[in-house]
Amino acid sequence: MIHPSRRHLVRTREQLARDMGMPMGTFRSKKPYAVQGFPAPVSSASARVLLWDGEQTAAYLAGKPIPELPAMDGPEVLLDRQEAAAEAHVAPRTWDGYKSDPRLSEHVVDICGVGHWPRGTVHAYRDGRPGKESATGRPKGKPNAVPHGELRTRVTALLDEEPAITIADIRAALGVGYATAQRVLAQLRAERIEALMKTSASFSFDQAADQLGYPPAVRRAARELTATAGAAVVPDP
Structure with a gap:
């Protein structure tokens, strides 16, 4: 001080x-x-x-x-x-x-x-500060604290800083609803895992996730996106 x-x-x-x-x-x-x-x-x-x-x-x-x-x-x-x-x-x-x-x-x-x-x-x-809404999402009609178009950039910066960052951390930092934080965080992880698997063909999903520093507890949503949608980009809400 x-x-x-x-x-x-x-x-x-x-x-x-x-x-x-x-x-x-x-x-x-x-x-x-x-x-x-x-x-x-x-x-x-x-x-x-x-x-x-x-x-x-x-x-x-x-x-x-x-x-x-x-x-x-x-x-x-x-x-x-x-x-x-x-x-x-x-x-x-x-x-x-x-x-x-x-x-x-x-x-x-x-x-x-x-x-x-x-x-x-x-x-x-x-x-x-934002992010004090209920655990399942923000109140109806209340906009996200992060302006449209900036969310992926802001979450990317947080993910770069801490690969094991949680949905709760994203919500606390950015004031977005649970579903929004979950979707964008899973999307970014899925994209990065898929990219690493393409450049390192011998890597399995879990090996790529380990390399990127994503602990097992945060992989499920990213695994589902990678398996079912090829990690296609999800636009900001």
Whole structure:
């Protein structure tokens, strides 16, 4: 978490290496930031890009007391991908599907190349996000949250990110009904399995699915499409 008043102080690993006069290769191997007493990152522990508060790291390197950070309980506090996903009560890969929504993308804050979102924005989206309809589909007359013509592209991106993604994950990320999520996800998997079987003639359906990372539990619908329709393209609803 990063307080917006301190975003200009944030340091990356590369900047820390320069601050310490250390070649990046040495910095990566020695990991001086992992020693006891070094200031904790202001990014989440599992973040792809670790970030630190520069005032804290400068004090540590100078042998001075490390200053305290401001309270991090306000709506203005900036959250990285993992933190935002946790606040939204979803997995990070599901958050990846959310973040292109204008209600989030218009508020994203770039800090050292890493997207962050104000906690208040995350909460507002979480409390009003689509995908809260009944488990069997959206209410009658309610349109899909994803515009016509974009659904396959959006689901493709999510499937690329996580081959084992579930129908529930698609619905949570895109706000579509169960039947729509099931149909498009099965179609994309069937197309990819069929394409791999054509290029690798020795592959069976299950071998192709294994190669693509699709677990057995999610294959049935794709298998039926491949067997009965040759994986013909199903248009967006």
